[in-house]
Amino acid sequence: MAVDDTKPEAEAAGSGRKLGRRDVLLGLSTVPALGLFGYAWQKQRSYEQRQRQAAEAVRPAAPADLEPIDVALVGAGAQGQVLLDAMLRIPGLRFRAVCDIWTDFNLRRAVNTLKKYKFEVTGYEDYRQLLDQEKELDAVVIATPDFWHAPHTVACLEAGKHVYCEKEMSNTLEGASRMVAAARATGKLLQIGHQRRSNPRYLHCHDKLLGEAKLLGRIVTVNGQWNRAVAPDLGAPDRYQIPEARLKQFGFRSMHEFRNWRWYKGKGGGPIVDLGSHQIDVYNWFLGAFPSHVMASGGLDYHDPKTHEWYDTAMVVYEYETAQGPARAYYQTQTTNGSQGYFENFMGDQGTLLISESEANYPGRLYRDPNAPAWDEWIQKGYVTAPKIVEKEAEEDPSVLDVRESVSPDEHRVPVVLRDPYHQPHLENFFDAIRGKARLNCPAEVGYESAVTVLKVNEAIEAKQRLSFRPEDFKA
Protein backbone atom coordinates (compact mmCIF):
# COMPACT_ATOMS: atom_id res chain seq x y z
CA MET A 1 0.00 0.00 0.00
CA ALA A 2 1.66 3.16 -1.14
CA VAL A 3 0.25 6.31 0.35
CA ASP A 4 1.32 9.88 0.60
CA ASP A 5 0.80 10.28 4.28
CA THR A 6 2.65 13.50 4.63
CA LYS A 7 0.01 15.93 3.52
CA PRO A 8 -2.41 17.25 6.09
CA GLU A 9 -5.95 16.04 5.54
CA ALA A 10 -7.18 19.50 4.79
CA GLU A 11 -4.73 19.92 1.99
CA ALA A 12 -5.31 16.40 0.72
CA ALA A 13 -9.00 16.99 0.65
CA GLY A 14 -8.46 20.29 -1.09
CA SER A 15 -10.89 21.98 1.26
CA GLY A 16 -10.50 25.22 3.18
CA ARG A 17 -10.60 23.45 6.56
CA LYS A 18 -7.63 24.33 8.72
CA LEU A 19 -6.76 20.99 10.29
CA GLY A 20 -8.35 17.61 10.58
CA ARG A 21 -8.65 15.61 13.79
CA ARG A 22 -6.25 13.08 12.30
CA ASP A 23 -3.66 15.81 11.69
CA VAL A 24 -3.80 16.89 15.30
CA LEU A 25 -3.55 13.31 16.57
CA LEU A 26 -0.63 12.45 14.33
CA GLY A 27 0.91 15.83 15.00
CA LEU A 28 0.95 15.19 18.74
CA SER A 29 1.65 11.48 18.47
CA THR A 30 5.32 11.72 19.40
CA VAL A 31 4.80 14.04 22.36
CA PRO A 32 4.35 11.03 24.70
CA ALA A 33 7.89 9.99 23.73
CA LEU A 34 9.06 13.23 25.33
CA GLY A 35 7.03 12.37 28.42
CA LEU A 36 8.68 8.97 28.52
CA PHE A 37 12.05 10.63 28.14
CA GLY A 38 11.28 12.96 31.02
CA TYR A 39 10.31 9.98 33.19
CA ALA A 40 13.50 8.06 32.30
CA TRP A 41 15.64 11.15 32.85
CA GLN A 42 14.08 11.79 36.24
CA LYS A 43 14.79 8.15 37.18
CA GLN A 44 18.41 8.53 36.07
CA ARG A 45 18.81 11.77 38.00
CA SER A 46 17.37 10.41 41.21
CA TYR A 47 19.61 7.35 40.85
CA GLU A 48 22.66 9.60 40.49
CA GLN A 49 21.50 11.70 43.42
CA ARG A 50 21.14 8.60 45.61
CA GLN A 51 24.66 7.53 44.60
CA ARG A 52 25.99 10.97 45.57
CA GLN A 53 24.14 10.93 48.87
CA ALA A 54 25.44 7.44 49.63
CA ALA A 55 28.98 8.66 48.95
CA GLU A 56 28.44 11.68 51.18
CA ALA A 57 26.87 9.59 53.94
CA VAL A 58 30.24 7.91 54.40
CA ARG A 59 31.35 11.16 55.99
CA PRO A 60 30.03 11.64 59.49
CA ALA A 61 27.54 14.48 59.82
CA ALA A 62 28.59 17.38 61.98
CA PRO A 63 27.94 16.55 65.63
CA ALA A 64 25.34 18.85 67.18
CA ASP A 65 27.82 20.36 69.62
CA LEU A 66 30.37 21.19 66.92
CA GLU A 67 31.04 24.92 67.17
CA PRO A 68 31.04 26.29 63.60
CA ILE A 69 34.21 27.97 62.37
CA ASP A 70 33.71 31.09 60.23
CA VAL A 71 35.97 30.88 57.19
CA ALA A 72 36.99 33.11 54.30
CA LEU A 73 38.85 32.09 51.15
CA VAL A 74 41.37 34.54 49.74
CA GLY A 75 42.42 33.59 46.23
CA ALA A 76 39.79 31.57 44.36
CA GLY A 77 41.79 30.44 41.35
CA ALA A 78 42.59 26.85 40.45
CA GLN A 79 44.20 26.03 43.80
CA GLY A 80 41.57 27.95 45.77
CA GLN A 81 38.95 25.86 44.01
CA VAL A 82 40.75 22.65 45.00
CA LEU A 83 40.84 23.75 48.63
CA LEU A 84 37.22 24.87 48.51
CA ASP A 85 36.07 21.51 47.13
CA ALA A 86 37.92 19.75 49.94
CA MET A 87 36.55 22.12 52.61
CA LEU A 88 32.97 21.61 51.44
CA ARG A 89 33.34 18.03 52.65
CA ILE A 90 34.43 19.06 56.14
CA PRO A 91 31.61 19.44 58.66
CA GLY A 92 31.36 22.47 60.94
CA LEU A 93 32.61 25.19 58.59
CA ARG A 94 30.63 28.34 57.85
CA PHE A 95 31.86 30.18 54.76
CA ARG A 96 31.44 33.92 55.08
CA ALA A 97 33.53 35.57 52.38
CA VAL A 98 35.61 35.05 49.27
CA CYS A 99 38.21 37.42 47.86
CA ASP A 100 39.72 37.43 44.39
CA ILE A 101 40.80 40.25 42.10
CA TRP A 102 39.40 38.36 39.07
CA THR A 103 35.90 39.34 40.09
CA ASP A 104 34.20 38.42 36.80
CA PHE A 105 35.46 34.85 36.86
CA ASN A 106 37.16 33.35 39.91
CA LEU A 107 35.21 35.34 42.46
CA ARG A 108 31.86 34.83 40.77
CA ARG A 109 32.47 31.09 40.40
CA ALA A 110 33.43 30.61 44.05
CA VAL A 111 30.56 32.74 45.38
CA ASN A 112 28.08 30.86 43.18
CA THR A 113 29.42 27.50 44.35
CA LEU A 114 29.09 28.50 47.99
CA LYS A 115 25.61 29.94 47.48
CA LYS A 116 24.60 26.60 46.00
CA TYR A 117 25.64 25.08 49.31
CA LYS A 118 23.43 27.65 51.11
CA PHE A 119 26.24 29.77 52.55
CA GLU A 120 25.67 33.50 52.92
CA VAL A 121 28.93 34.68 51.39
CA THR A 122 30.14 38.11 50.36
CA GLY A 123 32.62 38.55 47.52
CA TYR A 124 35.50 41.02 47.83
CA GLU A 125 38.04 42.29 45.33
CA ASP A 126 40.44 43.62 47.97
CA TYR A 127 41.54 41.58 50.99
CA ARG A 128 41.86 44.72 53.14
CA GLN A 129 38.19 45.45 52.62
CA LEU A 130 37.38 41.85 53.52
CA LEU A 131 39.28 42.14 56.79
CA ASP A 132 37.57 45.49 57.53
CA GLN A 133 34.07 44.14 56.97
CA GLU A 134 34.21 40.55 58.19
CA LYS A 135 34.87 40.93 61.89
CA GLU A 136 33.38 37.55 62.80
CA LEU A 137 35.87 35.45 60.89
CA ASP A 138 37.82 32.78 62.72
CA ALA A 139 40.02 31.58 59.90
CA VAL A 140 41.27 32.58 56.46
CA VAL A 141 42.45 30.14 53.82
CA ILE A 142 44.94 31.74 51.43
CA ALA A 143 45.57 30.43 47.93
CA THR A 144 46.92 33.51 46.18
CA PRO A 145 50.11 33.74 44.08
CA ASP A 146 53.26 33.13 46.15
CA PHE A 147 54.39 36.78 46.23
CA TRP A 148 51.13 37.74 47.94
CA HIS A 149 51.37 35.06 50.68
CA ALA A 150 53.38 37.16 53.11
CA PRO A 151 51.28 40.37 52.89
CA HIS A 152 48.00 38.42 53.00
CA THR A 153 49.05 36.10 55.83
CA VAL A 154 50.55 38.84 58.00
CA ALA A 155 47.47 41.06 57.54
CA CYS A 156 45.10 38.20 58.44
CA LEU A 157 47.14 37.12 61.48
CA GLU A 158 47.32 40.70 62.72
CA ALA A 159 43.56 40.96 62.28
CA GLY A 160 43.30 38.05 64.71
CA LYS A 161 42.49 35.26 62.24
CA HIS A 162 44.00 31.80 62.07
CA VAL A 163 45.55 31.21 58.65
CA TYR A 164 45.99 28.26 56.33
CA CYS A 165 48.38 29.43 53.60
CA GLU A 166 49.25 27.48 50.50
CA LYS A 167 52.84 26.52 49.90
CA GLU A 168 55.29 27.89 48.86
CA MET A 169 55.08 29.87 52.08
CA SER A 170 56.61 32.85 50.28
CA ASN A 171 58.73 33.51 47.22
CA THR A 172 61.33 35.15 49.48
CA LEU A 173 62.84 34.08 52.79
CA GLU A 174 62.32 37.60 54.05
CA GLY A 175 58.56 37.21 53.43
CA ALA A 176 58.53 33.75 55.01
CA SER A 177 60.27 34.96 58.16
CA ARG A 178 57.81 37.85 58.49
CA MET A 179 55.04 35.24 58.42
CA VAL A 180 56.68 33.20 61.18
CA ALA A 181 57.19 36.34 63.24
CA ALA A 182 53.55 37.39 62.79
CA ALA A 183 52.31 33.94 63.85
CA ARG A 184 54.49 34.08 66.97
CA ALA A 185 53.55 37.68 67.81
CA THR A 186 49.80 37.16 67.44
CA GLY A 187 49.63 33.64 68.88
CA LYS A 188 47.36 32.67 66.01
CA LEU A 189 47.74 29.40 64.12
CA LEU A 190 49.51 29.36 60.77
CA GLN A 191 49.41 26.15 58.79
CA ILE A 192 51.43 25.92 55.55
CA GLY A 193 49.90 23.84 52.76
CA HIS A 194 52.42 21.01 52.49
CA GLN A 195 49.48 18.63 52.56
CA ARG A 196 51.51 15.40 52.47
CA ARG A 197 52.30 16.13 56.13
CA SER A 198 48.70 15.17 56.96
CA ASN A 199 48.24 12.43 54.38
CA PRO A 200 47.47 9.20 56.27
CA ARG A 201 49.74 7.16 54.00
CA TYR A 202 52.71 9.47 54.49
CA LEU A 203 52.03 9.60 58.23
CA HIS A 204 51.90 5.80 58.34
CA CYS A 205 55.21 5.57 56.48
CA HIS A 206 56.88 8.21 58.63
CA ASP A 207 55.57 7.11 62.03
CA LYS A 208 55.26 3.36 61.64
CA LEU A 209 57.39 2.07 58.79
CA LEU A 210 60.41 4.38 59.17
CA GLY A 211 59.99 5.43 62.80
CA GLU A 212 58.84 2.33 64.63
CA ALA A 213 59.69 -0.60 62.33
CA LYS A 214 62.72 1.01 60.66
CA LEU A 215 62.02 -1.14 57.62
CA LEU A 216 64.46 0.63 55.36
CA GLY A 217 67.38 0.37 57.76
CA ARG A 218 69.69 3.31 57.15
CA ILE A 219 68.53 5.54 54.30
CA VAL A 220 71.55 6.43 52.20
CA THR A 221 70.02 7.66 48.96
CA VAL A 222 66.79 9.29 47.90
CA ASN A 223 65.50 10.14 44.49
CA GLY A 224 62.30 11.73 43.33
CA GLN A 225 60.78 13.67 40.52
CA TRP A 226 57.84 15.54 39.14
CA ASN A 227 57.77 15.28 35.39
CA ARG A 228 55.07 17.27 33.69
CA ALA A 229 54.15 17.32 30.01
CA VAL A 230 54.25 20.52 27.96
CA ALA A 231 51.12 22.53 28.59
CA PRO A 232 49.92 25.65 26.79
CA ASP A 233 49.98 28.91 28.73
CA LEU A 234 46.76 29.75 30.53
CA GLY A 235 44.56 32.27 28.77
CA ALA A 236 41.39 34.19 29.46
CA PRO A 237 38.48 35.16 27.21
CA ASP A 238 38.57 38.81 26.17
CA ARG A 239 35.30 39.53 27.96
CA TYR A 240 36.82 38.38 31.26
CA GLN A 241 39.99 40.50 31.10
CA ILE A 242 40.83 42.27 34.34
CA PRO A 243 41.13 46.05 33.82
CA GLU A 244 44.78 47.06 33.50
CA ALA A 245 44.63 49.47 36.44
CA ARG A 246 43.48 46.71 38.77
CA LEU A 247 46.15 44.31 37.50
CA LYS A 248 48.82 46.97 38.20
CA GLN A 249 47.37 47.72 41.61
CA PHE A 250 47.84 44.07 42.58
CA GLY A 251 51.31 43.71 41.09
CA PHE A 252 50.70 42.16 37.66
CA ARG A 253 52.02 43.63 34.43
CA SER A 254 49.50 41.85 32.20
CA MET A 255 46.66 39.35 32.11
CA HIS A 256 49.18 36.78 30.88
CA GLU A 257 51.34 37.37 33.91
CA PHE A 258 48.29 37.14 36.17
CA ARG A 259 47.23 33.82 34.68
CA ASN A 260 50.76 32.39 34.45
CA TRP A 261 52.40 34.01 37.50
CA ARG A 262 54.17 30.77 38.43
CA TRP A 263 56.56 31.33 35.54
CA TYR A 264 57.53 34.88 36.48
CA LYS A 265 60.40 35.95 38.71
CA GLY A 266 59.23 38.00 41.66
CA LYS A 267 55.82 36.28 41.55
CA GLY A 268 56.43 32.56 42.01
CA GLY A 269 59.45 30.30 42.00
CA GLY A 270 59.02 28.18 38.90
CA PRO A 271 58.47 24.41 38.75
CA ILE A 272 61.09 23.58 41.41
CA VAL A 273 59.01 25.58 43.88
CA ASP A 274 55.53 24.75 42.56
CA LEU A 275 56.12 21.03 42.25
CA GLY A 276 59.40 20.24 43.98
CA SER A 277 58.60 21.96 47.23
CA HIS A 278 56.02 19.31 48.23
CA GLN A 279 58.43 16.48 47.71
CA ILE A 280 61.62 18.08 48.99
CA ASP A 281 59.65 18.85 52.15
CA VAL A 282 59.08 15.08 52.45
CA TYR A 283 62.84 14.48 52.02
CA ASN A 284 63.51 16.65 55.09
CA TRP A 285 60.64 15.10 57.00
CA PHE A 286 61.47 11.45 56.34
CA LEU A 287 65.22 11.89 56.72
CA GLY A 288 64.68 13.83 59.93
CA ALA A 289 67.36 16.30 58.89
CA PHE A 290 68.09 19.39 56.83
CA PRO A 291 70.55 19.33 53.95
CA SER A 292 74.07 20.62 54.46
CA HIS A 293 74.74 21.34 50.79
CA VAL A 294 72.95 21.63 47.47
CA MET A 295 74.09 21.59 43.89
CA ALA A 296 71.79 22.05 40.97
CA SER A 297 71.69 22.36 37.25
CA GLY A 298 68.77 23.96 35.52
CA GLY A 299 67.64 26.44 32.96
CA LEU A 300 64.92 27.73 30.72
CA ASP A 301 65.67 25.08 28.13
CA TYR A 302 62.40 24.80 26.27
CA HIS A 303 59.81 27.45 26.92
CA ASP A 304 59.60 30.88 25.34
CA PRO A 305 61.73 33.30 27.38
CA LYS A 306 59.37 36.15 26.45
CA THR A 307 56.59 34.63 28.53
CA HIS A 308 58.57 32.40 30.90
CA GLU A 309 61.28 33.57 33.27
CA TRP A 310 61.86 30.66 35.66
CA TYR A 311 63.79 27.48 34.88
CA ASP A 312 61.58 24.88 33.20
CA THR A 313 64.08 22.13 34.04
CA ALA A 314 65.93 21.58 37.30
CA MET A 315 68.08 18.70 38.54
CA VAL A 316 69.18 18.88 42.12
CA VAL A 317 71.41 16.95 44.52
CA TYR A 318 71.14 17.59 48.25
CA GLU A 319 73.65 16.31 50.78
CA TYR A 320 72.27 15.43 54.20
CA GLU A 321 73.95 14.57 57.47
CA THR A 322 71.30 12.41 59.13
CA ALA A 323 71.43 10.88 62.61
CA GLN A 324 72.44 7.59 60.95
CA GLY A 325 75.08 9.11 58.69
CA PRO A 326 75.37 10.86 55.35
CA ALA A 327 72.65 10.64 52.72
CA ARG A 328 72.30 12.07 49.24
CA ALA A 329 69.02 13.01 47.66
CA TYR A 330 68.38 13.64 43.99
CA TYR A 331 65.36 15.52 42.71
CA GLN A 332 64.34 16.52 39.22
CA THR A 333 61.50 18.45 37.75
CA GLN A 334 60.96 19.19 34.12
CA THR A 335 58.00 20.46 32.19
CA THR A 336 58.50 18.96 28.76
CA ASN A 337 57.63 15.30 29.30
CA GLY A 338 55.26 13.81 31.86
CA SER A 339 56.53 10.24 31.83
CA GLN A 340 56.50 8.47 35.22
CA GLY A 341 54.83 11.51 36.79
CA TYR A 342 55.78 12.18 40.37
CA PHE A 343 57.07 10.09 43.27
CA GLU A 344 59.62 9.95 46.07
CA ASN A 345 61.88 6.93 46.45
CA PHE A 346 63.74 6.32 49.73
CA MET A 347 66.47 3.70 49.57
CA GLY A 348 67.97 2.19 52.72
CA ASP A 349 70.36 -0.68 53.27
CA GLN A 350 67.40 -2.96 54.11
CA GLY A 351 64.66 -1.83 51.81
CA THR A 352 63.12 0.77 49.54
CA LEU A 353 60.00 2.88 49.91
CA LEU A 354 58.47 4.18 46.71
CA ILE A 355 55.63 6.57 47.45
CA SER A 356 53.60 9.37 45.95
CA GLU A 357 50.55 11.39 46.82
CA SER A 358 48.70 9.84 43.89
CA GLU A 359 46.34 6.97 44.59
CA ALA A 360 46.81 5.75 41.04
CA ASN A 361 50.57 5.85 40.52
CA TYR A 362 53.13 4.74 43.10
CA PRO A 363 50.63 4.74 45.99
CA GLY A 364 53.14 3.15 48.39
CA ARG A 365 55.34 0.15 47.58
CA LEU A 366 58.05 -1.35 49.75
CA TYR A 367 60.83 -3.58 48.56
CA ARG A 368 62.71 -5.65 51.14
CA ASP A 369 66.30 -6.32 50.29
CA PRO A 370 66.99 -10.09 50.19
CA ASN A 371 69.59 -9.80 52.95
CA ALA A 372 67.41 -7.73 55.30
CA PRO A 373 65.75 -9.25 58.40
CA ALA A 374 62.30 -10.73 57.73
CA TRP A 375 59.32 -8.34 57.89
CA ASP A 376 56.92 -11.03 59.13
CA GLU A 377 56.23 -9.19 62.38
CA TRP A 378 55.20 -6.05 60.51
CA ILE A 379 53.08 -7.99 58.07
CA GLN A 380 51.26 -9.61 61.03
CA LYS A 381 50.73 -6.18 62.58
CA GLY A 382 49.25 -4.95 59.31
CA TYR A 383 51.93 -2.32 58.73
CA VAL A 384 52.69 -3.71 55.26
CA THR A 385 50.99 -6.33 53.12
CA ALA A 386 52.37 -9.82 52.53
CA PRO A 387 54.90 -9.86 49.71
CA LYS A 388 53.66 -10.11 46.20
CA ILE A 389 55.19 -13.10 44.52
CA VAL A 390 56.88 -11.72 41.47
CA GLU A 391 56.39 -14.39 38.82
CA LYS A 392 59.22 -14.98 36.45
CA GLU A 393 58.57 -12.95 33.37
CA ALA A 394 57.90 -14.71 30.08
CA GLU A 395 59.85 -17.91 29.57
CA GLU A 396 60.76 -16.91 26.09
CA ASP A 397 62.71 -13.96 27.39
CA PRO A 398 66.14 -14.89 26.17
CA SER A 399 68.01 -12.68 28.60
CA VAL A 400 70.18 -14.44 31.14
CA LEU A 401 70.52 -13.20 34.69
CA ASP A 402 74.12 -12.35 35.29
CA VAL A 403 75.34 -13.82 38.57
CA ARG A 404 76.54 -10.38 39.64
CA GLU A 405 73.07 -8.82 39.30
CA SER A 406 70.96 -8.45 42.44
CA VAL A 407 67.89 -10.63 42.70
CA SER A 408 64.82 -8.40 42.55
CA PRO A 409 63.43 -7.86 46.04
CA ASP A 410 59.95 -8.80 47.30
CA GLU A 411 57.26 -6.18 46.80
CA HIS A 412 55.03 -5.18 49.71
CA ARG A 413 52.31 -2.56 49.77
CA VAL A 414 51.51 0.21 52.19
CA PRO A 415 47.96 -0.70 53.25
CA VAL A 416 46.72 2.88 53.67
CA VAL A 417 44.41 4.50 51.15
CA LEU A 418 43.14 8.08 51.12
CA ARG A 419 39.64 8.20 49.67
CA ASP A 420 39.20 11.94 50.25
CA PRO A 421 40.63 14.79 48.19
CA TYR A 422 44.37 15.06 48.82
CA HIS A 423 44.13 18.38 50.67
CA GLN A 424 41.27 17.42 52.96
CA PRO A 425 43.23 15.80 55.83
CA HIS A 426 45.60 18.80 56.01
CA LEU A 427 42.68 21.24 56.15
CA GLU A 428 40.96 19.05 58.75
CA ASN A 429 44.15 19.15 60.81
CA PHE A 430 44.06 22.97 60.63
CA PHE A 431 40.42 23.22 61.73
CA ASP A 432 40.92 20.58 64.44
CA ALA A 433 43.85 22.64 65.73
CA ILE A 434 41.61 25.73 65.88
CA ARG A 435 39.20 23.71 68.04
CA GLY A 436 42.14 22.68 70.21
CA LYS A 437 41.84 19.02 69.24
CA ALA A 438 45.09 18.66 67.29
CA ARG A 439 48.52 20.14 66.76
CA LEU A 440 49.33 21.61 63.38
CA ASN A 441 51.13 19.15 61.13
CA CYS A 442 52.89 21.92 59.22
CA PRO A 443 53.22 25.04 61.38
CA ALA A 444 54.98 28.18 60.16
CA GLU A 445 58.40 27.00 61.38
CA VAL A 446 58.21 23.78 59.35
CA GLY A 447 57.03 25.69 56.29
CA TYR A 448 60.00 28.00 56.76
CA GLU A 449 62.48 25.11 56.91
CA SER A 450 61.01 23.76 53.71
CA ALA A 451 61.17 27.18 52.01
CA VAL A 452 64.85 27.54 52.97
CA THR A 453 65.60 24.11 51.46
CA VAL A 454 63.70 24.69 48.22
CA LEU A 455 64.39 28.35 47.42
CA LYS A 456 68.12 27.63 47.61
CA VAL A 457 67.87 25.53 44.45
CA ASN A 458 67.18 28.54 42.25
CA GLU A 459 70.11 30.27 43.92
CA ALA A 460 72.37 27.28 43.21
CA ILE A 461 71.32 27.14 39.56
CA GLU A 462 72.09 30.82 39.20
CA ALA A 463 75.41 30.54 41.02
CA LYS A 464 76.44 27.41 39.08
CA GLN A 465 78.11 26.08 42.20
CA ARG A 466 77.61 23.89 45.26
CA LEU A 467 76.07 25.98 48.01
CA SER A 468 76.09 25.21 51.70
CA PHE A 469 73.45 25.62 54.38
CA ARG A 470 74.26 26.59 57.94
CA PRO A 471 72.11 24.95 60.63
CA GLU A 472 70.93 28.39 61.74
CA ASP A 473 69.64 29.11 58.20
CA PHE A 474 66.66 26.90 58.99
CA LYS A 475 65.64 28.97 61.99
CA ALA A 476 63.35 31.88 61.26
Place this chain on the structure above:
Amino acid sequence: MTLSRGAAFAIVVLRVVIGWHFLYEGLAKLQTPAWSAAGYLQQARGPFAFFFRSLAADANLLPWVNQVTMWGLVAVGLGLVLGCFTRFASLGGIVLILMFYLCNPPFVGYFYAIPTEGSYLVVNKNLVELAALVVVFLTRSGHVAGLDRIIHGLVRGRGRLVQA
Protein backbone atom coordinates in the same frame (compact mmCIF):
# COMPACT_ATOMS: atom_id res chain seq x y z
CA MET B 1 7.15 11.74 -1.48
CA THR B 2 5.38 8.45 -1.55
CA LEU B 3 6.23 5.86 1.05
CA SER B 4 4.44 2.82 2.35
CA ARG B 5 2.61 3.59 5.58
CA GLY B 6 4.86 1.11 7.43
CA ALA B 7 8.02 2.69 6.06
CA ALA B 8 6.78 6.18 6.91
CA PHE B 9 6.10 5.24 10.51
CA ALA B 10 9.35 3.27 10.81
CA ILE B 11 11.17 6.48 9.92
CA VAL B 12 9.17 8.31 12.58
CA VAL B 13 10.41 5.77 15.13
CA LEU B 14 13.97 6.19 13.81
CA ARG B 15 13.64 9.95 14.19
CA VAL B 16 12.30 9.74 17.75
CA VAL B 17 15.06 7.42 19.00
CA ILE B 18 17.77 9.56 17.42
CA GLY B 19 16.13 12.60 19.00
CA TRP B 20 16.08 10.84 22.37
CA HIS B 21 19.80 10.15 22.05
CA PHE B 22 20.61 13.76 21.13
CA LEU B 23 18.46 15.14 23.92
CA TYR B 24 20.14 13.01 26.57
CA GLU B 25 23.65 13.67 25.23
CA GLY B 26 22.91 17.39 25.52
CA LEU B 27 21.31 17.26 28.97
CA ALA B 28 24.02 14.97 30.35
CA LYS B 29 26.66 17.47 29.25
CA LEU B 30 24.70 20.39 30.68
CA GLN B 31 24.47 18.55 33.98
CA THR B 32 28.19 17.84 34.12
CA PRO B 33 29.83 20.71 36.00
CA ALA B 34 32.26 22.59 33.77
CA TRP B 35 31.79 20.17 30.87
CA SER B 36 34.12 21.03 28.03
CA ALA B 37 34.73 19.75 24.53
CA ALA B 38 38.42 20.61 24.94
CA GLY B 39 39.63 17.04 25.52
CA TYR B 40 37.80 15.71 22.48
CA LEU B 41 38.97 18.59 20.31
CA GLN B 42 42.58 18.31 21.47
CA GLN B 43 42.83 14.67 20.44
CA ALA B 44 41.61 15.51 16.91
CA ARG B 45 43.12 13.49 14.08
CA GLY B 46 42.82 13.49 10.34
CA PRO B 47 42.64 16.23 7.73
CA PHE B 48 40.77 18.75 9.90
CA ALA B 49 42.75 18.18 13.09
CA PHE B 50 44.29 21.64 12.90
CA PHE B 51 40.89 23.33 12.81
CA PHE B 52 39.52 21.40 15.81
CA ARG B 53 42.68 21.91 17.85
CA SER B 54 42.59 25.62 17.15
CA LEU B 55 39.03 25.70 18.55
CA ALA B 56 40.27 24.11 21.77
CA ALA B 57 43.23 26.47 22.00
CA ASP B 58 41.22 29.68 21.64
CA ALA B 59 40.08 30.86 25.07
CA ASN B 60 37.47 33.11 23.47
CA LEU B 61 35.99 30.49 21.17
CA LEU B 62 36.00 27.44 23.41
CA PRO B 63 33.15 28.60 25.70
CA TRP B 64 31.02 29.18 22.60
CA VAL B 65 31.88 25.79 21.16
CA ASN B 66 30.85 24.22 24.47
CA GLN B 67 27.55 26.10 24.61
CA VAL B 68 26.70 25.43 20.98
CA THR B 69 27.44 21.73 21.43
CA MET B 70 25.36 21.32 24.58
CA TRP B 71 22.37 23.43 23.57
CA GLY B 72 22.61 22.30 19.94
CA LEU B 73 22.25 18.69 21.03
CA VAL B 74 19.26 19.56 23.22
CA ALA B 75 17.54 21.61 20.51
CA VAL B 76 18.09 19.00 17.83
CA GLY B 77 16.88 16.30 20.23
CA LEU B 78 13.68 18.17 21.03
CA GLY B 79 13.05 18.92 17.37
CA LEU B 80 13.45 15.30 16.35
CA VAL B 81 11.40 13.79 19.18
CA LEU B 82 8.53 16.21 18.66
CA GLY B 83 8.84 16.35 14.89
CA CYS B 84 9.05 20.10 15.15
CA PHE B 85 10.95 21.87 12.34
CA THR B 86 12.17 18.39 11.55
CA ARG B 87 14.18 19.24 8.47
CA PHE B 88 15.96 22.05 10.26
CA ALA B 89 16.59 19.82 13.29
CA SER B 90 17.89 16.91 11.24
CA LEU B 91 20.16 19.24 9.28
CA GLY B 92 21.48 20.63 12.56
CA GLY B 93 22.02 17.08 13.78
CA ILE B 94 23.86 16.16 10.60
CA VAL B 95 26.21 19.13 11.00
CA LEU B 96 26.90 18.34 14.66
CA ILE B 97 27.60 14.66 14.02
CA LEU B 98 29.72 15.47 11.00
CA MET B 99 31.84 17.62 13.30
CA PHE B 100 32.13 14.82 15.87
CA TYR B 101 33.02 12.35 13.14
CA LEU B 102 35.60 14.54 11.44
CA CYS B 103 37.18 15.51 14.74
CA ASN B 104 37.94 11.91 15.75
CA PRO B 105 37.61 9.88 12.54
CA PRO B 106 38.05 6.12 13.03
CA PHE B 107 40.56 5.83 10.23
CA VAL B 108 43.15 3.10 10.04
CA GLY B 109 46.04 3.75 12.39
CA TYR B 110 44.41 6.39 14.61
CA PHE B 111 44.25 5.66 18.33
CA TYR B 112 42.30 7.78 20.77
CA ALA B 113 42.66 8.33 24.48
CA ILE B 114 38.96 9.11 25.01
CA PRO B 115 37.71 5.63 24.30
CA THR B 116 34.87 4.65 22.03
CA GLU B 117 33.06 1.41 22.66
CA GLY B 118 32.98 -1.24 19.95
CA SER B 119 35.21 -1.85 16.94
CA TYR B 120 35.20 0.52 14.04
CA LEU B 121 36.83 0.70 10.66
CA VAL B 122 36.12 4.05 9.00
CA VAL B 123 32.39 3.63 9.80
CA ASN B 124 31.44 4.27 13.41
CA LYS B 125 28.11 4.85 15.13
CA ASN B 126 28.43 8.57 14.51
CA LEU B 127 28.43 7.92 10.80
CA VAL B 128 25.48 5.51 11.08
CA GLU B 129 23.48 8.10 13.02
CA LEU B 130 24.45 10.71 10.46
CA ALA B 131 23.23 8.51 7.60
CA ALA B 132 19.99 7.85 9.47
CA LEU B 133 19.48 11.59 9.90
CA VAL B 134 19.89 12.07 6.16
CA VAL B 135 16.94 9.68 5.72
CA VAL B 136 14.93 11.66 8.27
CA PHE B 137 15.87 14.89 6.54
CA LEU B 138 14.77 13.68 3.11
CA THR B 139 11.48 12.05 4.05
CA ARG B 140 9.59 14.90 5.74
CA SER B 141 9.08 12.66 8.72
CA GLY B 142 7.62 15.47 10.81
CA HIS B 143 4.73 15.71 8.41
CA VAL B 144 3.86 12.04 8.91
CA ALA B 145 3.72 12.26 12.68
CA GLY B 146 4.96 15.31 14.50
CA LEU B 147 4.21 18.91 15.28
CA ASP B 148 5.24 19.86 11.77
CA ARG B 149 2.00 18.33 10.58
CA ILE B 150 0.03 20.75 12.74
CA ILE B 151 2.28 23.72 11.99
CA HIS B 152 2.09 23.01 8.29
CA GLY B 153 -1.68 22.62 8.49
CA LEU B 154 -2.06 25.88 10.39
CA VAL B 155 0.07 27.81 7.94
CA ARG B 156 -1.73 26.31 4.97
CA GLY B 157 -5.08 26.77 6.65
CA ARG B 158 -4.45 30.42 7.36
CA GLY B 159 -3.41 30.86 3.76
CA ARG B 160 -6.75 29.43 2.67
CA LEU B 161 -8.66 31.65 5.02
CA VAL B 162 -6.95 34.71 3.69
CA GLN B 163 -7.76 33.59 0.18
CA ALA B 164 -11.36 33.00 1.14
